[in-house]
Amino acid sequence: MEAFSGKRSSEPRSGLPRDVVCPLFEHPVGIGHTRSSLGKKGIRMLYSILCYESEALASARTKQEDAAMMVRLRAVQQKLHDQGKLGPVARLMPTTTATTIMVGKEPLVIDGPFAETKEQLLGFYVIDCATLEDAIETAKLLAREKPHGALEIRPVAVFNPVGPSK
Amino acid sequence: MAWIDAALTSARPQVFGALLRYFRVLDAAEDAFQEACLRALKTWPVKGPPRDPVAWLIFVGRNFALDEVRRRSKQTELPPDDDISAEPDDTQGELAERLDASHYRDDILRLLFICCHPDLPATQQIALALRIVSGLTVKEIARAFLVSESAMEQRITRAKGRVTAAEVRFDTPGAAERAARLAAVTTMIYLIFNEGYSASGGTAHVRVPLCEEAIRLARLLLRLFPSESEIVGLMALLLLQHARAPARLDAESSIVVLEDQDRGLWNREMIGEGLALVEKALRHRRPGPYQVQAAIAAVHAQAQRPEDTDWEEIDRLYEILETLQPSPVITLNRAVAVAKLRGPAAALVMIEPLAPKLGGYFYFFGLKGALLTQLGRTDEARTAFDRAIALANTAAEAAHIRLHLDRLIKHSEPTPDVHTPV
Structure with a gap:
């Protein structure tokens, strides 16, 4: 489990650490903001970077290759953190651990990921960038350190790292 | 590349x-x-x-x-x-x-079913699966099972011959037959893992590549059957066991028993995934041997220190396992939990009736020796340990028991050190 601010979660299953707050992300942002308010001074723009890769390929990597990749990615993360750009980072467990709930009056629980696709969502980042161009350049830094797959940049509409605000 | x-x-x-x-x-x-x-x-x-x-x-x-x-x-x-x-x-x-x-699912399943054809003995099933599905070279498989390359080549050729002679069916088998053959596949994967986890011979006590290959095969199978709780259980079991691999041998390749392992060396990522899968499997409320074994491994994995181990829970899980899959080896394992809960005497009473069935089993005498040591019955303990050394599969197993013997000879305070096979 990677976590931003360089801290590592000691709990194996805890998900994102709760006690780590990056100054840029300590307040909920985006709530109530519309696209028209973007670009105004003081309103930050968050982008998510969704990491897709073939799970079969990812798990075929040797431990050494994986470790080497993580070292390179951490270096990029450190750089982004130092620039105050980096928010939550998550590496997801394999899709075999996934459970899918189909919404409805009687939600249906299905074992496995929502979609059986060639590439799977294996992790994500939240980054703070002024423009899409900047987000693309930032994603490219990560992309250069990954062997396969794709990164999808998706602007974040609502981001609340600390639960509902009072 | x-x-x-x-x-x-x-x-x-x-x-x-x-x-x-x-x-x-x-x-x-x-x-x-x-x-x-x-x-x-x-x-x-x-x-x-x-x-x-x-x-x-x-x-x-x-x-x-x-x-x-x-x-x-x-x-x-x-x-x-x-x-x-x-x-x-x-x-x-x-x-x-x-x-x-x-065809994805049927194609892979057919491949696995061919490797686990009922006409093939387990050794051939394993060799064929490692060759065909995993793509290991004959040389790699031969090395893993400590036989010559030509012997392994022969084994694989013979397996292929038998499968061809038996005329592989290309239609999809019915539900009952499929369940039976699926069970053969899970057994095959489990045997590959076991061979790597506790080598049946040779110098290396743990063969990590075999364990990793078994995990890869289990993943493949689980992707085909995400709701089959025993397959989820198998995957969890393999991950939770393999997570301990870095701590199971010390720098001199000597065995480190569960209690003495540096838990900081356990692979937390694997444990996390294993625990998530155990939870997923148990939701279905269709208990099976792999799920229960995975649950036992999960109890160990969750204990921060050996003394935090919930032995009551482990005892209870072994009791379930005994009813699902009666076997003297399982009773032997349960005796370890009983020794923790009710003392060595109670455990000894429990394992003594197993002697006729486990007379050739290394762990039986290892545990018996350890229990007798704790009870201060030194001479009997020494006899049991001697027997264990004679039955040891690897040098590391023998060395581990010799350590116990040395302690006995030195007449030092007996160390309560119970060897857990699981």
Whole structure:
């Protein structure tokens, strides 16, 4: 489990650490903001970077290759953190651990990921960038350190790292 | 070219399975797969990886084999090997993908079922699966099982011969037969893991590559059956056991028992995934031996220190396991929990009736010796340990027991050290 601010979660299953707050992300942002308010001074723009890769390929990597990749990615993360750009980072467990709930009056629980696709969502980042161009350049830094797959940049509409605000 | 190797390895079961569907003969499918891999190694570094390596390999492999047939029948000139048209562009790739996506599950399952054909003894099933599905070389498999390369070659050839003679069925088996054959596949994967986890001979006590291969096969199977709780349980069990691998041997390759292991060395990522899977499996409320064993491993994994271990829970889980799958080995394991809860005397009473059945079992005498030591019955303990050394499968096992003997001889305070096989 990677976590931003360089801290590592000691709990194996805890998900994102709760006690780590990056100054840029300590307040909920985006709530109530519309696209028209973007670009105004003081309103930050968050982008998510969704990491897709073939799970079969990812798990075929040797431990050494994986470790080497993580070292390179951490270096990029450190750089982004130092620039105050980096928010939550998550590496997801394999899709075999996934459970899918189909919404409805009687939600249906299905074992496995929502979609059986060639590439799977294996992790994500939240980054703070002024423009899409900047987000693309930032994603490219990560992309250069990954062997396969794709990164999808998706602007974040609502981001609340600390639960509902009072 | 590590990424090409990884891509070929991960694509192998599906591509091989599809080619076998076309050609129906293991050797023909193998040739076609080899050829497709050779072309990938030639083309991919130049052109970059195809968008869908699996579809690409199936397409190229199938074309190669069809060309072979044509070449033989017509004796006509064919375009040279590196002709571009022999490789799919994206449209052709997508076509191949559409054709094969619907067969994905059946293709891989058929491959696994062939390897676990009921006519094959377990040793041949394992060898065939490692060769065909995992793609290990004969040399690698021979080394893993400590037999000569020619002996392993023979074993695999014999297995292929038997499968061919038995005429592999290409229709989908009925529900009952499928369940039985699926059980054979899980057993095969479990046996591969066990061979790696606790080697049955040779110098190395733990053979990590076999464990990793078993985990890869389990993942493959779990992707086909995400709701089959015993398969989820098997996957969890393998991960939770393998997570301890870095702590199971010390720098001198001596065995470190569970209690003495540096838990900081346990692989937390694997434990996390294993625990998540145990939870998923138990939701179905269809308990089975793998799930219960995984639950036991989970209890150990969750204890921060040995003294935090919930032995009550472990005892209860072994009790369930005894009813699901009665076996003296399981009772032996349960005795470890009983020793923790009610003392060595109670555990000894429990294992003594097992003697006739476990008279040739290393762990039986290891545990008996340890319990007798704790009770201060030194002479009897020494006899049990001597017997254990005689039955040891690996040098590390023997050395571990000798350590106990040395302690006894020194008449030092007996160390309560119970050897847990699980």
